[in-house]
Amino acid sequence: xxxxxxxxxxxxxxxxxxxxxxxxxxxxxxxxxxxxxxxxxxxxxxxxxxxxxxxxxxxxxxxxxxxxxxxxxxxxxxxxxxxxxxxxxxxxxxxxxxxxxxxxxxxxxxxxxxxxxxxxxxxxxxxxxxxxxxxxxxxxxxxxxxxxxxxxxxxxxxxxxxxxxxxxxx
Amino acid sequence: xxxxxxxxxxxxxxxxxxxxxxxxxxxxxxxxxxxxxxxxxxxxxxxxxxxxxxxxxxxxxxxxxxxxxxxxxxxxxxxxxxxxxxxxxxxxxxxxxxxxxxxxxxxxxxxxxxxxxxxxxxxxxxxxxxxxxxxxxxxxxxxxxxxxxxxxxxxxxxxxxxxxxxxxxx
Numbered sequence: 121x122x123x124x125x126x127x128x129x130x131x132x133x134x135x136x137x138x139x140x141x142x143x144x145x146x147x148x149x150x151x152x153x154x155x156x157x158x159x160x161x162x163x164x165x166x167x168x169x170x171x172x173x174x175x176x177x178x179x180x181x182x183x184x185x186x187x188x189x190x191x192x193x194x195x196x197x198x199x200x201x202x203x204x205x206x207x208x209x210x211x212x213x214x215x216x217x218x219x220x221x222x223x224x225x226x227x228x229x230x231x232x233x234x235x236x237x238x239x240x241x242x243x244x245x246x247x248x249x250x251x252x253x254x255x256x257x258x259x260x261x262x263x264x265x266x267x268x269x270x271x272x273x274x275x276x277x278x279x280x281x282x283x284x285x286x287x288x289x290x
Numbered sequence: 291x292x293x294x295x296x297x298x299x300x301x302x303x304x305x306x307x308x309x310x311x312x313x314x315x316x317x318x319x320x321x322x323x324x325x326x327x328x329x330x331x332x333x334x335x336x337x338x339x340x341x342x343x344x345x346x347x348x349x350x351x352x353x354x355x356x357x358x359x360x361x362x363x364x365x366x367x368x369x370x371x372x373x374x375x376x377x378x379x380x381x382x383x384x385x386x387x388x389x390x391x392x393x394x395x396x397x398x399x400x401x402x403x404x405x406x407x408x409x410x411x412x413x414x415x416x417x418x419x420x421x422x423x424x425x426x427x428x429x430x431x432x433x434x435x436x437x438x439x440x441x442x443x444x445x446x447x448x449x450x451x452x453x454x455x456x457x458x459x460x
């Protein structure tokens with residue numbers, strides 16, 4: 121199963137693509153960031169974001185996407201701009217026929233490290249070891265995306281064994 | 291100038307397409323609703339919404355789109371779901387090369403009727419008369435979209451005459 125993890129934001133969206141086999145072992149295929157310059161208007165950010173997701177889908181053919189659940193920020197304006205970006209990402213995935221699931225950042229970190237509030241470096245170093253990658257190859261902003269992808273894969277692995285139920289896609 | 295007005299919502303998006311000539315006179319080309327059944331998951335709503343916008347763009351080739359500005363709802367969950375839908379719409383417009391502007395519902399109503407808090411029926415009946423259409427042909431949920439389109443057209447007409455400045459696209 122190939123999983124595309126996405127940590128969405130209007131200016132800096134992290135992504136991580138992993139393959140997990142039937143034994144639950146992890147291979148990191150790619151990770152990186154879709155960046156939008158601060159000078160770009162929102163419409164252009166959304167266009168680039170949707171285009172970036174479509175490119176990743178066509179290159180890696182993920183079976184599923186794993187997104188960070190929308191946190192309810194105290195700053196409603198921030199929450200609304202984040203939701204705009206999520207709208208672009210979810211639309212691009214739906215149009216590409218890739219089902220999308222969402223998990224909280226805590227769930228993602230817990231899946232990778234056993235600890236819900238693990239530091240980003242801990243998460244990155246564990247994922248690097250499991251995924252057979254040098255930690256230097258994981259950009260800071262792609263760590264959460266990789267953890268989200270792993271979180272879904274880990275859950276699917278346990279669901280396959282009849283231990284847990286899968287959540288409903290978005 | 292052909293203007294696509296869009297009153298976005300996840301379940302019921304109104305649209306109105308108008309043509310305004312250099313003398314500021316209005317012709318209503320089409321209006322209607324993109325509906326999503328309550329049973330559909332968000333991802334499918336966004337896919338259908340983006341697809342609907344693309345269809346309208348390819349049929350009517352609007353020069354510009356006029357959207358309802360995101361109101362900051364007291365209900366943050368409602369605001370975030372609306373923003374998801376706006377993300378899908380703005381992405382589809384940006385990918386189609388249609389610049390999008392946004393106006394408050396008050397501005398739109400004021401442009402059409404002179405009154406910011408005009409009733410929907412007042413707005414519809416004035417637009418119907420100006421646009422040479424039977425009011426029965428304007429669905430309730432398309433009235434705001436038509437007013438948004440007219441609001442942009444009216445502003446562009448006055449900007450053209452050097453009376454006002456145009457706002458910046460989204």
